[in-house]
Amino acid sequence: MYTVEKYFWWNEAQKKLADDVAEFSDTFIASTIEDIEKTKRFPWEYMDEMGKRGWFGVLIPKEYGGMGNEYGITGMCIVLEEIARGAAIAVDFYETTVYGYSPIIRFGTEEQKKKWLPGLATGEHFACIAITEPFMGSDAANIQTTAELDGDEYVINGKKRFITVGGVGDLYCVYCQTSNTPEDRKSHRHLSAILVEKGTPGFSVEVIHDPMGRFGSRHAALNFENVRVPKENIILSEGDGWNILTDALNIERLGVAAGAIGVARSSLDATAEYVTRRVAFRQTLAEIPGVQNMGSDMVTGSSLMSLMTYYAAHQLDQEEDVSIEANVAKIYATDNLTKITLDAIQCHGGDGYMRDYPVERHFRDSKLIEIGAGANEILKHLVWKQWLKKYQTLRKSLRKETVKKSTISGSEAKKAVLETLAEFYKVHPGLYTECDEILEKLEINLEDLNECLLALEEDKHVALYRKRGKITLAKATYDGLRLAKPQEYYLKFPDFVVKEKEIF
Ligand SMILES: Cc1cc2nc3c(=O)[nH]c(=O)nc-3n(C[C@H](O)[C@H](O)[C@H](O)COP(=O)(O)OP(=O)(O)OC[C@H]3O[C@@H](n4cnc5c(N)ncnc54)[C@H](O)[C@@H]3O)c2cc1C
Numbered sequence: 001m002y003t004v005e006k007y008f009w010w011n012e013a014q015k016k017l018a019d020d021v022a023e024f025s026d027t028f029i030a031s032t033i034e035d036i037e038k039t040k041r042f043p044w045e046y047m048d049e050m051g052k053r054g055w056f057g058v059l060i061p062k063e064y065g066g067m068g069n070e071y072g073i074t075g076m077c078i079v080l081e082e083i084a085r086g087a088a089i090a091v092d093f094y095e096t097t098v099y100g101y102s103p104i105i106r107f108g109t110e111e112q113k114k115k116w117l118p119g120l121a122t123g124e125h126f127a128c129i130a131i132t133e134p135f136m137g138s139d140a141a142n143i144q145t146t147a148e149l150d151g152d153e154y155v156i157n158g159k160k161r162f163i164t165v166g167g168v169g170d171l172y173c174v175y176c177q178t179s180n181t182p183e184d185r186k187s188h189r190h191l192s193a194i195l196v197e198k199g200t201p202g203f204s205v206e207v208i209h210d211p212m213g214r215f216g217s218r219h220a221a222l223n224f225e226n227v228r229v230p231k232e233n234i235i236l237s238e239g240d241g242w243n244i245l246t247d248a249l250n251i252e253r254l255g256v257a258a259g260a261i262g263v264a265r266s267s268l269d270a271t272a273e274y275v276t277r278r279v280a281f282r283q284t285l286a287e288i289p290g291v292q293n294m295g296s297d298m299v300t301g302s303s304l305m306s307l308m309t310y311y312a313a314h315q316l317d318q319e320e321d322v323s324i325e326a327n328v329a330k331i332y333a334t335d336n337l338t339k340i341t342l343d344a345i346q347c348h349g350g351d352g353y354m355r356d357y358p359v360e361r362h363f364r365d366s367k368l369i370e371i372g373a374g375a376n377e378i379l380k381h382l383v384w385k386q387w388l389k390k391y392q393t394l395r396k397s398l399r400k401e402t403v404k405k406s407t408i409s410g411s412e413a414k415k416a417v418l419e420t421l422a423e424f425y426k427v428h429p430g431l432y433t434e435c436d437e438i439l440e441k442l443e444i445n446l447e448d449l450n451e452c453l454l455a456l457e458e459d460k461h462v463a464l465y466r467k468r469g470k471i472t473l474a475k476a477t478y479d480g481l482r483l484a485k486p487q488e489y490y491l492k493f494p495d496f497v498v499k500e501k502e503i504f
Helices: 012-039 044-052 072-086 088-107 110-121 182-186 241-275 289-317 323-347 349-353 359-371 376-398 410-427 435-441 446-458 478-484
Strands: 127-130 146-150 153-164 171-177 191-197 203-208 219-230 462-467 470-476
Touching: 012 044, 012 072, 044 088, 072 088, 072 241, 072 289, 088 110, 088 127, 088 153, 088 171, 088 241, 088 359, 127 153, 146 171, 153 171, 153 191, 153 203, 171 241, 191 219, 191 241, 241 289, 241 323, 241 359, 289 323, 323 349, 323 359, 323 376, 349 359, 410 435, 410 446, 410 462, 410 470, 410 478, 435 446, 435 470, 446 462, 446 470, 470 478
Parallel strands: 127 171
Antiparallel strands: 146 153, 153 219, 171 191, 203 219, 462 470
16 A cells, blocks of 8 residues: 655656556565565566666666656655565665666766666666675775776776675676875775676676575675776776765665665554554554554654655755765664664564564565665764764854964963963863964964964963864963963852852
8 A cells, every 4th residue: 555755846757656666566566575585586577677667767868768857866766765665675676776877877978878878777787886895894995906907908806795786787886996095095086986797707706695684685795806897987087986986875875765764664554554453452552552652653753754865865856965964864764764663563563573474574674774875873973074064164154254464472472362261261161262263363373373372382371182283272271271360250150149158
């Protein structure tokens, strides 16, 4: 039963796509998933059917055989949400192809587009993304697979693992190290994205993994031994790999969040079906407050997941920067999905633990996405870093311009700086003062301020905090505070204090 949410900002084509994919999910996927779960066979029929309907081409322009520009990232999310509602494994094949080709669309040459996009648009070929390696996962900048230019060819050596659709896939977007100089590493110019076709000599499947969920899906470890590919297979230029990877990850994270909404809805639907039919204590489970609380949390979580994801997808379709929003949507959606699927099992009682109901599959299928596409712990760290940078840039832009030439120097400057620190201490006695705040207040430039702070530090009148060797924060020591202002300056008593009795 589909209860698809269509947002008012979706165009007619996107709304129709939602209905079409929902219908496919409710009929085709629903009728085959049990057999795939049992046999773990690769579901070629999903690929064939989705290919026939053209959905793999959701981001591909019409001239390369795709669906054109009407659908965008929102369209991609719609397909992912609806097929995930039927079976999370359908997401794996679809998303890896779409994310795998997204660098070609966004950065590829005309020749690359003409060569590969038409086959990918129809599902005749699948694309894979190969980042992760045996000795490197979250630390993606530390890729060890190398690609060296030899005449007109790149020679690739190394291993990748956990690659979705590995073995079945036809085109692999392989992230390789093309430089190891400290300068390139520091500026993230040491990586490149290179396309490798199945069947290239030296390129082989080493392992097919046996995962906890998403039965029927394929994940492989791949081996590259002197794999030679034409130099034209590089996307953009040598050193652009990191930018391509992070760009593709925004799309991937929104897609993962969209898939999570589908599974959450499916868990919710299954729970509604169950709790309205199971009777205990002379009422249905749906009438019992503890069950209602779980149901309510599931509805709240899945609604917010959906809003966040489609809002960010819409922003990305407007070409806005969604690096924070995509990460937030991925974290929230996948964290919540784990909770929702566990609550769904709980609401089913013992039946929830059995394979007779879909909720145990939903839980097994869901855990992966808290880890894949960037483990949530990494993304949380990233979100805070990205947000803080944005906040600090905004704060800086609102600051008064600092002076180029100082009007104070020597002991006068030291006195002024110390007094500023004392004033700041009076308001925020537990905090350091930012150097930018001092610069804003005093007629002194950065170079002279640093000199003055170093001198005060030597006198033990200030303590400094340095970030990567640069002085960023300062505070007056107790000696410094004493020197800056008389003790009366620091006194502060609320009105309710009876001075005569309480203060000495
Ligand atoms: C089923 C499946 C399919 C996949 N498909 C693909 C694919 O198609 N292509 C591809 O390239 N990769 C794929 N991956 C790999 C996936 O992206 C990685 O598993 C993921 O990035 C985590 O890397 P790792 O497994 O090496 O874990 P590690 O990097 O070893 O991390 C292990 C755990 O440690 C914690 N952790 C690590 N570093 C930090 C940190 N700095 N701060 C806080 N916590 C930290 C996290 O909790 C993390 O989960 C797939 C993985 C799976 C399981």
